[in-house]
Amino acid sequence: MTVSSRRFRTTTALAGLTAAALAMTACGSGAQGGSGDKLKVVASTNVWASVAQAVGGDRIEVEALISDPATDPHSYESTPRDAAKVTDADLVVLNGGGYDEFVEQILAGKPKPVVEAFAGEHGEPAHPAEPAHPAEPAPPAEPAPGDGHGHPAPAPADEHGHPAPPPADGHGPPAPAPADGHAPADEHGHSEPAQPAPADEHGHAEPAPAEPAPAEGHGHEGHDHSVNEHVWYDLHLVHETAERIADELGKLQPADAQAFKDSAARFSDEVGGLEARTQQLAAAQQGKKVIVTEPVAHYLVEAAKLDDVTPPEFVKAIESESDPSAAAVAEIQNAVNSKQAAAVIYNPQTESPVTESVRRAAEQNQTPVVEMTELLPEGRTYVQWMGDQITALETALNRNP
Numbered sequence: 535m536t537v538s539s540r541r542f543r544t545t546t547a548l549a550g551l552t553a554a555a556l557a558m559t560a561c562g563s564g565a566q567g568g569s570g571d572k573l574k575v576v577a578s579t580n581v582w583a584s585v586a587q588a589v590g591g592d593r594i595e596v597e598a599l600i601s602d603p604a605t606d607p608h609s610y611e612s613t614p615r616d617a618a619k620v621t622d623a624d625l626v627v628l629n630g631g632g633y634d635e636f637v638e639q640i641l642a643g644k645p646k647p648v649v650e651a652f653a654g655e656h657g658e659p660a661h662p663a664e665p666a667h668p669a670e671p672a673p674p675a676e677p678a679p680g681d682g683h684g685h686p687a688p689a690p691a692d693e694h695g696h697p698a699p700p701p702a703d704g705h706g707p708p709a710p711a712p713a714d715g716h717a718p719a720d721e722h723g724h725s726e727p728a729q730p731a732p733a734d735e736h737g738h739a740e741p742a743p744a745e746p747a748p749a750e751g752h753g754h755e756g757h758d759h760s761v762n763e764h765v766w767y768d769l770h771l772v773h774e775t776a777e778r779i780a781d782e783l784g785k786l787q788p789a790d791a792q793a794f795k796d797s798a799a800r801f802s803d804e805v806g807g808l809e810a811r812t813q814q815l816a817a818a819q820q821g822k823k824v825i826v827t828e829p830v831a832h833y834l835v836e837a838a839k840l841d842d843v844t845p846p847e848f849v850k851a852i853e854s855e856s857d858p859s860a861a862a863v864a865e866i867q868n869a870v871n872s873k874q875a876a877a878v879i880y881n882p883q884t885e886s887p888v889t890e891s892v893r894r895a896a897e898q899n900q901t902p903v904v905e906m907t908e909l910l911p912e913g914r915t916y917v918q919w920m921g922d923q924i925t926a927l928e929t930a931l932n933r934n935p
């Protein structure tokens with residue numbers, strides 16, 4: 535599924551423009567490019583719609599397909615109206631990772647500019663427009679210079695202090711397409727070392743992760759996007775997605791390309807502020823245990839260096855949208871009742887009698903409950919909402935020293 539969206543994206547924006555032009559003609563509107571015409575952006579959820587809006591401002595018209603906070607997006611059933619909106623859009627922004635697969639199904643076979651957040655740094659080629667790598671000559675003995683694709687040059691470290699790993703990952707020219715769908719390196723020149731990166735993007739040394747190294751699908755800072763689709767809780771990925779949205783909007787409306795870039799940069803600064811707050815949270819609360827009724831905020835919990843002690847059997851059942859076994863329910867109840875966690879993170883959008891019983895147990899034990907949701911509450915922007923949630927988490931953890 536991610537493969538097909540990537541294909542749409544690399545089909546180029548031109549094809550999308552043509553399709554949009556045709557669609558508009560068919561609707562009888564005709565006057566594309568005239569003043570007052572706004573690019574139409576359709577996002578699967580109001581979270582991604584808010585990110586797109588932050589980039590496009592009043593130059594675009596954004597619509598979210600799922601925005602009712604009372605619904606569970608995981609079990610959303612799309613309508614023919616959704617299909618019409620997606621088909622009509624100039625740009626489609628989706629989460630990916632199976633979260634909003636109905637959008638990908640609607641898009642199937644329709645060339646259209648798409649930004650899929652989940653694909654992020656690793657699902658898309660870093661430079662889709664450039665010639666394929668196998669065309670490059672392969673000087674085997676000489677030290678290969680950086681080829682401009684972000685491949686590791688033999689320099690010991692890049693400007694971010696990342697160590698350059700040996701090119702043992704199959705990226706040396708001629709490079710076969712990575713079987714795992716990873717782009718060989720992202721735009722910062724990060725490459726994927728065989729070992730977890732020992733330093734973050736600021737060059738700070740981090741302690742060796744306690745968990746085993748993710749086998750594949752690991753993103754920046756070791757995030758493994760293959761295990762969790764709620765990537766809008768990955769703040770770094772969110773601002774990168776905003777920058778990708780700016781690129782696509784700029785291709786569709788070149789006269790505003792710089793304005794889109796500037797807005798994306800402002801948004802990225804704001805999200806950077808949230809990242810800094812998360813780092814402060816980590817510095818103060820690192821290692822505190824939390825229990826989650828659904829791993830919606832996985833990446834935030836990880837960035838705050840909290841210890842998610844939710845029984846794995848319970849998580850597995852919730853993730854597969856099946857009922858947890860009686861044993862798994864007993865296990866999580868026990869964990870809450872024995873006050874193992876400093877806070878319970880509760881997702882009201884995937885509520886069930888079981889998750890409600892976990893919440894009640896937390897309340898009875900004076901364990902703070904922090905709500906983290908799938909969708910934006912009405913009237914909040916992404917940055918406001920995420921800030922609210924970080925504050926709520928901070929407050930809860932401060933209550934339990």
Ligand SMILES: [Zn+2]
Pocket residue numbers: 608764828829830884908
């Ligand atoms: Zn979820």
